[in-house]
Amino acid sequence: MIEIKKTYKNYVDGKYVRSESGKTYSVKLGNEHFELPLTSRKDIRDAVVSSKSGFKKWNSTSPYTRTQILYRLSEMLEGNRKSYLSILQNSSFTKKYAEKDFENSIQKIIWFAGLADKWEQLVGNLNPVSGEYFNISHQNPIGVVFSLNKNTISLSQLILSILPPLTVGCSVISLSNDSGLLALKFAEDINNSDLPPGVLNILSGDFTKLIDDVSKHVEISLVSIHDNLSQEAIKKIEVNASESVKRVKINPSTEGISSILPYLETKTVWHPKGT
Amino acid sequence: MVNWKYSESIESSEIVNIKKKYQNYIGGKFVDPSSKKYLNTVSPSTEEILSKIPLSNQKDIDSAVKAAKTGFEKWSSITPQERSQYLFKIARLIQERSREFAVLESIDGGKPIKESRDFDLPQVAANFFYFAGWADKLDISWSAKELKPYGVVGQIIPWNFPLLMLAWKIAPALATGNTVVLKPAETTSLTALHFAELCHDAGLPAGVVNIVSGDGSTGANIVNHKDINKIAFTGSTHVGKLIQKSLAGRDVGLTLELGGKAANIVYEDAAIDQAVEGVVNGIFFNQGHVCCAGSRLLLQESIHDQFIKKLEKRMQTLRVGNPLDKNTDIGAINSKEQLDKITSLVNEGVSDGGDLFQIECELPGNGFWFRPSLFTNVQPSYSIAREEIFGPVLTTLTFRTPEEAIEIANNTEYGLSAGVWTEKGSKILWTADRLEAGVVWANTFNKFDPSSPFGGYKESGFGREGGRHGLLSYLKASL
Structure with missing residues (x-):
């Protein structure tokens, strides 16, 4: 019997799509080679258009619903435990490592799911201004x-590079290179969870060829880098970012409250008190 | 009609002793600039040369940063309680010398004495009081494993609220355990240089606060210095971008508080008379030299004519003139350069097709002045509706529905502040949620407090100043 090999595609706006460039790059998994989409400038632009509408939908979803959708994501993953373990083991990891990575991933998703309806209580507060005003941040x-994403093959690392901004209501464009196959596999569970299209777009490719397209795009509000890039590449990103005062985070924390702070804008509202 | 005869009430300037020439304050000593060069500082209300301030060069910045490094060791070696007590002491000294600073601020910067005396100086003292109390409570400020100061912080501040911006910068930086090299704006350095004396009098350890005056090149020397750990900048978006670019690829912290073009939205169900007062305060406070000024008036179409009529009438009562006159509402424009910029943008607004209303009033012969101005019949594409004018010029746009108001309000690269006027609570909350702005004033405008975080979305910068959130601008946190 001939083994049927899957074609992996980018996941944009709730659909599986090839790169418009038609280009691919090859990754080895076990004894097989897989061709993954080599994301182009146009693909990034399409993803941003989708992410903008995704942001509107996700940001207007209630915290309670966001919590349930993220929790459901962990249920989707659990159902596909075997496929993930097989990808990790075929990427030359031990069974023990693969199981630990998978277990971590589930735990992290559940942790962030439970944060989605609480973080505002942890990072906002009433301000005791002098005078008869109600003032809240x-x-x-x-x-x-x-x-x-970090350029090592790890499901939990992929999840930690996505979940913090997602939890607080941002839409995310995630790009992976060596770990592209795992990321595009993850996209299938995203598709099966109840995340609205455009909230999370998952792409594979070579970031070094996309630096200008990403860091000069004015509709991307923040660039977070979880990989170890050259000093030269970081400088290029930050120079481009300065043209629109874009936020850039290099290896941001993925733990605790500090994991979500970069993705938040503090808004302070004043109103007088009176009769 | 009653004929009100005007009698002026001039605040005496005798309380201030302006020196002929100033020195930098570096490492606890007052020193001449190694450049041996000075800038004249001019009173914008008389064009009189008040004094000379150092034009500091690379060498001066080198010694200031070096002093701040040494100061950081000392500042880190004392207890949080001691740091707190130094800040309380400074707060008290400011209160005691408040009138002197207020008068100097009005002479050097041109703002009305009623603002420098009743707004700027009380806020300066309040900021030091507020952050003094945080210095020994950082461990309970955020749920953090570790909160560490950056070290040496370079701070560059603007000319619109010279001493208040100094307080916004120095108080939180010191409370969080950093030491600073601060450069005041070249047209308004005098209060900062007098503040150096106050630090000296408070017995602050040498090098904790270093104040170095100069121009843009001096600021660039601070930004590009290899031993700077963090830059905090307040000023134009243009310069903010240059700073962000200069720091690209370097491990230096950055917070930016940049320009704005705030929408002040007045719904048809607003308390109109209160809204007129709020709109006037929103744009004409401090001659409109306010980054968060409500410079775009968004009126619901149904109340446009009625509102403009009342607004023009109210504007006509504004008194423009001598900043030291206690009756003055609108003082001098801060510099010739700024006056030229305002004039050119207003001329552009007229030639674009906007209708210009300016109040009738006499302007003093010398100095830099601009009549409070109101544009109506403006298209959103006009420069006066898009660019930050930073002067007493209000631009009116109209809308029909709340959705359209939000669309227009957010249609700008800026996102510093916004205003909303309506008597309907649910509409306030609906509007505030949708405005892309760091500060939203509902049924009020231009209110500030040290406990209230301030800072922008989008190209108005990043980081917050004030409040618990303001601490994070000066702490490296692993939470």
Whole structure:
């Protein structure tokens, strides 16, 4: 019997799509080679258009619903435990490592799911201004976030590069290179969860060829880099970002409250008290 | 009609002793600039040369940063309680010398004495009081494993609220355990240089606060210095972008508080008379030299004519003139350069087709002045509706529905502040949620407090100043 090999595609706006460039790059998994989409400038632009509408939908989804959708994502993953373990083991990891990575991933998703309806209570507060005013600082998600995944094959690392901005209501464009196959596999569970299209777009490719397209795009509000890039590449990103005062985070924390702070804008609202 | 005869009430300037020449304050000593060069500082209300301030060069910045590094060791070695107590002491000294600073601020910067005396100086003291109390409570400020100061912080501040911006910068930086090299704006350095004396009098350890005057090149020397750990800048979006670019690829912290073009939305169900007052305060406070000024008036179409009529009438009562006159509402424009910029944008607004209303009033012969101005019949594409004018010029746009108001309000690269006027609570909350702005004033405008975070969305910058959130601008956190 001939083994049927899957064609992996980018996941944009709730659909599986090839790169418009038609280009692919090859990754080896076990004894097989897989061709993954080599994301182009046009693909990034399409993803941003989708992420903008995704942001509107996700940001207007209630915290309670966001919590349930993220929790459901962990249920989707659990159902596909075997496929993930097989990808990890075929990427030359031990069974023990693969199981630990998978277990971590589930735990992290559940942790962030439970944060989605609480973080505003942890990072906002009433301000004791002098005078008869009601004054409160609360937070808005920053908007469309581009997140470069670490270039090591790990499901939990992929999830930690996506979940913090997603939890607070941002839409995310996630790009992976060596871990592209795992990321595009993850996209299938995203598709099966109840995340509205455009909230999370998952792409594979070579970031070094996309630096200008990402960091000069004015509709991307924040670029977060979870990979170890050259000093030269970081400088290029930050120079481009300065043209629109874009936020850039290099290896941001993925733990605790500090994991979500970069993706928030603090808004302070005043109103007089009176009769 | 009653003929009100005007009698002026001039605040005495005798309380201030302006020196002929100033020195930098570096490492606890007052020193001449190694450049041996000075800038004249001019009173914008008389064009009289008040004094000379150092035009500091690379060498001066080198020694200031070096002093701040040494100061950081000392500042880190004392207890949080001691740091707190130094800040309380400074707060008290400011209160005691408040009138002197207020008068100097009005002479050097041109703002009305009623604002420098009743707004700027009380807020300066309040900021030091507020952050003094945080210095020994950082461990309970955020749920953090570790909060560490950056070290040496370079701070560059603008000319619109010279001493208040200094307080917004220095108080939180010191409370969080950093030491600073601060450069005041070249047209308004005098209060900062007098503040140096106050730090000296408070016995602040040498190098904790270093104040170095100069121009843009001096600021660039601070930004590009290899031993700077963080830059905090307040000023134009243009310069903010240059700073962000200069720091690209370097491990230096950055917070930016940049320009704005705030929408002040007045719905048809607003308390109209209160809204007129709020709109006037929103744009004409401090001659409109306010980054968060409500410079775009968004009127619901149904109340346009009625509102403009009342607004023009109210504007006509504004008194423009001598900043030291206690009756003055609108003082001098801060510099010739700024006056030229305002004039050119207003001329452009007229030639674009906007209808210009300016109040009738006499302007003093010398100095830099601009009549409070109101544009109506404006298209959103006009420069006066898009660019930050930073002067007493209000631009009116109209809308029909709340959705359209939000669309227009957010249709700008800026996102610093916004205003909303309506008597309907649910509409306030609906509007505030949708405005892309760091500060939203509902049925009020231009209110500030040290406990209230301030800062922008989008190209108005990043980071917050004030409040618990303001601490994070000066702390490296692993939470």
